[in-house]
Amino acid sequence: MVKETGSIPTTPVLTNPAGDVEGRDSASRTDGTGPDVQKEESQTVFQRTPTPRPQTSETQSPDSGVHELYDEYADVVTEFSAPEKVRAVELEFKPLVDIELVVQGKQCPRRMSGKDRERHEQEAILNKLRKEGLVLRPESKASGGVAFELVSAETEEKPSTKGATRKLPPLLQKKKRKNKEHSRVTKESILDKLEKAEDRRKKQVEEKVRKAKAFLEEACPSRKPVEEANITHVVKMASKIESRDKRLEDMVRKLKAKEEHAERVRRRKLLRQATIQDSTEAPI
Structure with missing residues (x-):
């Protein structure tokens, strides 16, 4: 009991x-x-x-604290x-009626295979890019049929949206505007591009020549003194040829001056003889 x-x-x-x-x-x-x-x-x-409850003193026995x-x-x-x-x-006790229950927390993800998990991650990335305006949803294609889109009549009747039911994302619209601005061709822009292309070509040629010289110097270091001697010889020959040409020009100039002087002397003599004859032939 x-x-x-x-x-x-x-x-x-x-x-x-x-x-x-x-x-x-x-x-x-x-x-x-x-x-x-x-x-x-x-x-x-x-x-x-x-x-019996434990005493609250120094001699209290250790327990779980449930008391x-x-x-x-x-x-x-x-x-x-x-x-x-x-x-x-x-x-x-009164039972509650019309209780509004709210589920809080995060849903546990369903276990998926490797293939399904990869596809799910790709779809999540594409959805995020579409929300940011970086990717457009491709048009639906029907095999052996025609692809079309359903548009409400109100949207179609608006003048601002008529004929432009599908819009590009903001980033692509901005890029398209820039391309339109750059697509305007003028004579000045063409000449500027040609000048820049010519400068680039000259720089490329100079770079190739410089690399070729550096390669030859590294490959054939013993030919450098011979080339320097040839260069000095060519310079000396050019200076000698120039001095000879100058000397020949001076000689030709002096000969011309001498011939002109002789011609003037000859003319004076002829003029003097003619005056003498005229004076002798005149009646006294």
Whole structure:
């Protein structure tokens, strides 16, 4: 038999050990009563006694701390509480109607194979790019048919959107405007491009010559003195030829001047002879 001593959790304690039972059996024999008469009295009796709480001192034994929650949850009614309290709670209970339940948290991803996971990641990346305006959704294609799009009549009737149902993304529109601006060709732009191309060609030729000279110098270092001697010889020959040409020009100039002087002298002589003849032939 179990006795309820209160709402505080209790520990069942055996209050009728085996020694007590034997003592009662011996007493019943002395009284003249048989074991059948004392059968019910010899049954074990249990009694719930409150569990001793730990003392709050230095000698307190280490435990889980569950006893500290007794005072805090003393007003909580459970199935182990008094029947009156349990019955009162059951009578006062009113079920809630039209409860709005909200699911919070993140959905657990479904386990996918490697192929499905890769395709799912690609679709997520494409959707993100479409939201940012970097990628257009391709037009649907029907095998052996005609691709078309459904457009509402209101959108089609607007003058601003008529004939331009599909628009390019913002980045592509900006790039298209830049291409239109650069596509305007003028005479000045053509000449400028030709000059730049000529400069690039000259720079490339100079770079090739420089690389060829550097390669020859590295490949044939012994030919350098011979080339220097040839260069000095060529320079000397050029200077000599120039000096000879100058000397020949001076000689030719002097000869011309001498011939001109002789011609003037000859003319003066002829003029003098002619005047003398005229004076002699004149009548006295």
